[in-house]
Amino acid sequence: MVGLMSGWMHNELASIGAAHELEIAPYLDEETLRRYTIIWVVRVADDLYVRSWHGRSGGWFSRALQTHQGRIRADGIERDVTFEEPDEALRPAIDQAYRRKYALAGNTYVQPMIEAEAAAATFRLVPR
Numbered sequence: 001m002v003g004l005m006s007g008w009m010h011n012e013l014a015s016i017g018a019a020h021e022l023e024i025a026p027y028l029d030e031e032t033l034r035r036y037t038i039i040w041v042v043r044v045a046d047d048l049y050v051r052s053w054h055g056r057s058g059g060w061f062s063r064a065l066q067t068h069q070g071r072i073r074a075d076g077i078e079r080d081v082t083f084e085e086p087d088e089a090l091r092p093a094i095d096q097a098y099r100r101k102y103a104l105a106g107n108t109y110v111q112p113m114i115e116a117e118a119a120a121a122t123f124r125l126v127p128r
Contacts, residue, residue, distance in 0.1 A: 007127045008046065015075040017043030022074035024050060026064035026083070033071055034063050040113065041074065041125075042097035049086065049094050051113055052121035061121045072125060083123040091119050 008016075016022060023036040037060040042049050052061035064070055064083045071080050086094070095114040102110050112118055 008048070012077050012079070012127070013043065013046060013048070015077055016041060016048055016072070019074040022050070022072050024060055024064075024070060024072050026060055026070040027067045028063065029067070034060065036073065040098070040102060041072075042094060042101050044090065044093045044097050047086075048125040049097070050123050050125060051094075051098075051118045053112060053118060054121075055117035056121045058121060061123075064123065069128070080128040082126040082128055084126055086122055086124045091122075094122060095119065 019041060021038050022041040024039055025033040025036045028034050039050055039053075039060075052058035054061070056062065056065070068083045069080070070083060071078065098113045099110060102113070
């Protein structure tokens with residue numbers, strides 16, 4: 001499979017981007033993973049984004065801020081990733097992706113994911 005500029009293979013991007021949830025685990029050090037946490041994932045163009053419902057102080061997110069390295073699993077795909085904080089200018093597109101993809105989950109769940117606290121805890125997933 002041919003890779004994209006983002007580093008994802010077409011099939012990975014399509015599968016993970018369409019998955020309802022993904023499992024994410026930041027590395028605690030060079031070898032040890034934190035336990036996996038189930039979260040939502042959205043695709044914007046050829047990139048994948050995740051947010052912490054609990055903001056920057058959330059368990060998995062605060063650990064990911066320390067190492068910027070982790071592993072994800074979704075739809076039978078498992079990849080090591082680098083966590084990068086996206087440019088603030090991408091926020092409207094990421095917010096819209098959450099609204100569109102998770103509309104059936106209801107506003108009770110979607111609204112907190114597009115508010116300032118969660119938006120400030122957004123990572124772009126970059127495959128390693």
